[in-house]
């Protein structure tokens with residue numbers, strides 16, 4: 814079963830988070846995970862994927878303009894409807910809008926008719942309500958993206974377990 818992690822990333826944080834999610838996905842037997850920048854997708858793989866996780870940095874507490882445009886222009890030809898869907902974000906401030914980015918991505922996925930899922934509290938701790946958010950250390954010296962690695966990996970593993978239940 815194929816699962817795709819698709820992201821926008823200018824300075825590498827969201828790409829790193831995507832790779833951690835894919836690492837979690839791959840821990841579930843029978844799954845194949847690939848990460849794609851919105852600027853370099855493999856459309857055949859994405860079309861075949863049973864689930865898609867979308868990720869964006871927080872830009873003014875919103876998804877980036879580039880991923881917004883990409884979603885508007887590409888989702889129609891990539892067979893989004895009916896696939897499982899999730900979302901994640903990175904930010905540089907603890908309260909920098911990551912949850913809002915995820916919420917907007919989930920809204921978009923819902924409008925496509927995707928099966929939005931985060932795990933919520935279904936798996937116990939760590940509870941990941943809407944999707945994982947990582948805060949980098951651009952501004953906050955006490956923070957670092959690495960501190961959030963486990964949440965991204967765990968999220969990927971849970972997402973793949975649920976996808977296997979539904980589509981396996």
Ligand SMILES: Cc1cc2nc3c(=O)[nH]c(=O)nc-3n(C[C@H](O)[C@H](O)[C@H](O)COP(=O)(O)O)c2cc1C
Pocket residue numbers: 821822823824825826827828870871872873874875903904905906907908909910949951
């Ligand atoms: C135009 C712009 C706007 C940003 N706005 C926010 C913001 O509102 N809140 C925040 O926490 N970080 C903000 N950031 C920082 C990025 O969200 C953060 O560094 C992110 O991890 C970058 O992801 P990337 O390395 O994948 O490009 C902004 C960065 C840019 C370039």
